[in-house]
Structures are given as structure tokens and as C-alpha cells.
Amino acid sequence: MTSLPWLDPDQLWFPPAEEALDDPDGLLALGGDLSTERLILAYRSGIFPWYSDDQPILWWSPDPRCVLFPEDIHISRSLRRTLNQGRFRVTTDQAFSRIIRLCASTRSEGTWITDDMIASYSELHHQGVAHSIEVWNQNGDLAGGMYGLAIGQCFFGESMFSLETNASKVLMVHLAHQLQDWGYRLMDCQVESDHLLTMGACTIPRNEFLSIIGTYADRKPDQTDWKLHWQWRGREA
DSSP states (O other), X not given: OTTSOEEOTTSXXXXXXXXXXXXXXXXXXEXXXXXXXXXXXXXXXXOEEOOOTTSOOEEEOOSSEEEEOGGGOOOOHHHHHHHHHTOOEEEESSOHHHHHHHHHHTOTTOOSOOHHHHHHHHHHHHTXXXXXXXXXXTTSOEEEEEEEEEETTEEEEEEEEESSTTHHHHHHHHHHHHHHHHTOOEEEEESOOHHHHHTTOEXXXXXXXXXXXXXXXXXXXXXXXOOOOOOOOSOOO
């Protein structure tokens, strides 16, 4: 870790993502700060922060990268039944503060979402860059949620939680279809998991990921107001 670049908070830069370590996979640099300018630069460069309270800020760019192309979202038979039951309602940007704090508090293995990160991503939300997606049950209670960054035609998912069975899967279906309708090309999932892979995510080489975001992060999507309008109507997928 001592051979990694230490970022000066007064200098806004990152080493090329290709210089990240192989072990641990994707660790690129330490230090810097969580200013909104640095965070936006990081995501545009294929980099994200991930660290604990007792560590300096750690910056990562793993290879391969887990992504979901919105048109590839997979809906299983059991999930289709859940969608047809209409048990959940999905909204956007209705409860960002609650979503990011629940993403932090509901992880049994601990969280990297520190108070400083909450403050920085909340500022990105005020700037219209970070967004929350909420899943509500029939009683009007939060059943799941997610937050991430929208930059150009790319959405960078940060964290997701589920308090009820299938809530996060319903969220993924609505978000993927909505991103597709809005002209987004890619959802960054960062690191693969069985849950993401069963939903249609895949892993691609880091250089391919960097090429995609290098092309599409500067292109405006068809819609930028982030008002969810796509709804499940029993359609095939």
C-alpha cells in the first residue's frame, strides 16, 4: 500500500485507472478528499472511493468491472409474478437522505458509507448529480432503495438495500427500463455479486468499461429531470 500514490487534497487529479493494483484488485490511490469535484472526476475516470472509518480514503478501479446494460435486465418467472401483484411502488428522489443512511445501516458486514461520504453524496444530490430510487410497500413504508450518480448517459450505482423480499429486484427492473427509456447506455455495478448476475449484469474488462464511459459520460441522455414514469404493465421482458 505504501507504493500507491498519495493524493494531495489541494490537487485535483488521479493516476490512470490502468495503474491500479492486481492485489487487492483495483486499489489505485490513497488520500485526497471527498469534494464533489473530485468525486465527479473519479467516476468519470472509472474510479470510486471505498474505505472504512479507520482508513484513509481508498480509491478503486477493479478489473474486470461489473456492469448492467439496461436492455439486458433479466426478469425471472417468480419476479414477474411479484411485479404482476403490484406489491411495490417505485419512485425517484423522494427520500435521498433516508436511502443513503439505510444503505449504511442495513449492511450486516459493516459499511464504507461514512458520515463524510453521506455529506458529500448529499451535496451531489443537491447539485442534481446523485439520485435515489425508493421502493415502497402497500403500507407506504420503505421496502428497499438505492442511490447512485448520473453522469451523461451513464449511471453509477453506489449502494442498494432491501428490507422485504424482492424489493431490490423490483427496483432494478424499474430502474433498468427507465434508464433505457432515457437513453442511458450503462449502469455501473462496480463489483459482481450473485444477485446482480441473476438480474442480467455481467463483467467486462476495465479497458472496455473505460472506453464506454469515456464515450458516453459526455453525452446528454434523452431526459435529465429524473422523474420516474416507467411502470410495469405485465409486459414480457
